[in-house]
Amino acid sequence: MTTTWVPGADASGFGADNLPYGVFSRGGAAPRVGVRVGEYVLDLAGLLGEPEFFASSLNPFMARGPVTWLAVRTKLCGMLGSEDGRQAAEPHLIPLSEVELRMPFEVADxxxxxxxxxxxxxxxxxxxxxxxxxxxxxxxxxxxxxxxxxxxxxxxxxxxxxxxxxxxxxxxxxxxxxxxxxxxxxxxxxxxxxxxxxxxxxxxxxxxxxxxxxxxxxxxxxxxxxxxxxxxxxxxxxxxxxxxxxxxxxxxxxxxxxxxxxxxxxxxxxxxxxxxxxxxxxxxxxxxxxxxxxxxxxxxxxxxxxxxxxxxxxxxxxxxxxxxxxxxxxxxxxxxxxxxxxxxxxxxxxxxxxxxxxxxxxxxxxxxxxxxxxxxxxxxxxxxxxxxxxxxxxxxxx
CATH class of the missing domain: 3.90.850.10 (Fumarylacetoacetase-like, C-terminal domain)
Incomplete structure (x- = not known):
């Protein structure tokens, strides 16, 4: 099992082996993209800064295709499993209790x-x-x-x-x-x-x-x-x-x-x-x-x-x-x-x-x-x- 430094994540079903994507808002701010890690949302807009993560749906990121999907997942797994990555990622963890989850993607058909x-x-x-x-x-x-x-x-x-x-x-x-x-x-x-x-x-x-x-x-x-x-x-x-x-x-x-x-x-x-x-x-x-x-x-x-x-x-x-x-x-x-x-x-x-x-x-x-x-x-x-x-x-x- 891939382990992570995020408290409680490894035993939660939402550890580094999972990392599902969603869209959230916090405190009335505009929605953005994150991944769930344990009882937290990792804010990808703040962490990675790519424009598709500031979007109100996953569609811009999904449209990038499988090479990008794999690259981002690999990067996140590395950051969540290392002390070097912890310094960069930990400030962008938000408790689930503080966010509102939105529709994760815009449905086409x-x-x-x-x-x-x-x-x-x-x-x-x-x-x-x-x-x-x-x-x-x-x-x-x-x-x-x-x-x-x-x-x-x-x-x-x-x-x-x-x-x-x-x-x-x-x-x-x-x-x-x-x-x-x-x-x-x-x-x-x-x-x-x-x-x-x-x-x-x-x-x-x-x-x-x-x-x-x-x-x-x-x-x-x-x-x-x-x-x-x-x-x-x-x-x-x-x-x-x-x-x-x-x-x-x-x-x-x-x-x-x-x-x-x-x-x-x-x-x-x-x-x-x-x-x-x-x-x-x-x-x-x-x-x-x-x-x-x-x-x-x-x-x-x-x-x-x-x-x-x-x-x-x-x-x-x-x-x-x-x-x-x-x-x-x-x-x-x-x-x-x-x-x-x-x-x-x-x-x-x-x-x-x-x-x-x-x-x-x-x-x-x-x-x-x-x-x-x-x-x-x-x-x-x-x-x-x-x-x-x-x-x-x-x-x-x-």
């Missing part, structure tokens, strides 16, 4: 995938009990849809219960009303740093040349609105009202020890989707509802890997832009306690959860708070933390 075979199969059984759980295309390509980048919000943002068309059980005509089946989706998001021009696809082997790092994602979902609208064109208003992301972007380089070949795929994908590197990720997620753990989804169970998602997302020549975000889709495992949505955990609401206070939940109620966190093995053998993404449900606005 947002794409949401559907890459867990367990989740897709469960949803198929719930929504289409008389059909095959998976559609014929599912094992041939990473299924996805384009979301709404303008409603991607930082952790801590209140989530207003959405209103839309939904059909009551047994009813024929829809009603216009607040969602009664508000849900979560525990996901992992991939943040694009280096863009591409239109007309150029990104091969699976170039994944790390373009993706800067990962965030945790809660893709809030109104299941009743979704169920009424999704045929024939897929998710729309049931998804687009809010998507929450964690405040820290963990660099891909911090996840080296979590990498593995990925889940076996049968049938073998077409050549443009055939893996050339190990980008399966062994991450342990945890979902809490009002402070109580209700699920532990394993990212290692995902069927499609992020390099394949990126290759498919661009195979038609669609361009990448700095700040593009694409998410994995709900992360679910084989066991019932590993499902990443209430839809699955309660089997469509038929088997409500009983919480420790005796209350039950089929779907979310106003005032409920959901927190998703994750850990992984760090490059030095210890554990690194991906932070958390949290949100509280607010009543419908109309």
């Amino acid at each position: 947002y794409v949401d995938f559907y890459c867990s075979i367990e989740h897709a199969s469960n949803v198929g059984r719930i929504f289409r009990p008389d059909d095959a759980p998976l559609k014929p295309n599912w094992k041939h390509l990473p299924v996805g849809y384009h979301g709404r980048s303008g409603t991607v919000v930082p952790s801590g943002t209140g989530i207003v219960r959405p209103t839309g068309q939904r059909r009551e059980p047994g009813g024929e005509a829809p009603v216009f009303a607040p969602s009664a089946r508000l849900d979560i989706e525990a996901e992992l998001g991939f943040v694009v740093g280096a863009g591409t021009p239109m007309g150029r696809s990104v091969p699976v082997g170039d994944f790390a040349e373009h993706v800067f790092g990962v965030v945790l994602v809660n893709d809030w979902s109104a299941r009743d609105i979704q169920a009424w609208e999704y045929v024939p064109l897929g998710p729309f208003l049931g998804k687009s009202f809010a998507t929450s992301v964690s405040p820290w972007v963990v660099p891909l380089d911090a996840l080296g020890a979590a990498r593995f070949a990925g889940r076996e795929q049968d049938p073998e994908p077409l050549p443009y989707l055939k893996r050339t590197a190990d980008w399966g990720l062994d991450l342990a997620l945890q979902v809490e509802l009002n402070g109580e753990v209700v699920s532990r989804p394993p990212y290692a169970a995902m069927y499609w890997t992020p390099d394949q998602m990126l290759a498919h997302m661009t195979c038609n020549g669609a361009s990448l832009r700095t700040g593009d975000l694409y998410a994995s889709g709900t992360i679910s495992g084989e066991e019932s306690g590993q499902r990443g949505s209430l839809l699955e955990l309660t089997w469509g609401g038929k088997e409500p959860l009983t919480l420790s206070d005796g209350s039950t939940r089929a779907f979310l109620e106003d005032g409920d708070t959901v927190t998703i966190s994750a850990t992984a093995t760090g490059m030095g053998g210890g554990s690194i933390c991906l932070g958390e993404v949290t949100g509280t449900v607010r009543p419908a606005s109309h």
Whole structure:
């Protein structure tokens, strides 16, 4: 494990093996870029002085590309692990308690995938009990849809219960009303740093040349609105009202020890989707509802890997832009306690959860708070933390 002189950092999950990037403000000053080290933010604008660190988002730094990403990370690791570096860096450490964390990057485009075979199969059984759980295309390509980048919000943002068309059980005509089946989706998001021009696809082997790092994602979902609208064109208003992301972007380089070949795929994908590197990720997620753990989804169970998602997302020549975000889709495992949505955990609401206070939940109620966190093995053998993404449900606005 790479050690650091920052008090408590080595055992915090935010030591020198991690160094996630975020954006913060302090005392009303303009936002700037920092990295988290233990219970501190290291102010990169003050420490390194580069103009991209005085920005209100990570986009200018991410646009510099992988050579710069590696150079800065290497420099920071050196400074945080040496006494010479301590003299320069220590004056720029700020306690987390003194800062306000902001949205870490400006979202350009947002794409949401559907890459867990367990989740897709469960949803198929719930929504289409008389059909095959998976559609014929599912094992041939990473299924996805384009979301709404303008409603991607930082952790801590209140989530207003959405209103839309939904059909009551047994009813024929829809009603216009607040969602009664508000849900979560525990996901992992991939943040694009280096863009591409239109007309150029990104091969699976170039994944790390373009993706800067990962965030945790809660893709809030109104299941009743979704169920009424999704045929024939897929998710729309049931998804687009809010998507929450964690405040820290963990660099891909911090996840080296979590990498593995990925889940076996049968049938073998077409050549443009055939893996050339190990980008399966062994991450342990945890979902809490009002402070109580209700699920532990394993990212290692995902069927499609992020390099394949990126290759498919661009195979038609669609361009990448700095700040593009694409998410994995709900992360679910084989066991019932590993499902990443209430839809699955309660089997469509038929088997409500009983919480420790005796209350039950089929779907979310106003005032409920959901927190998703994750850990992984760090490059030095210890554990690194991906932070958390949290949100509280607010009543419908109309």
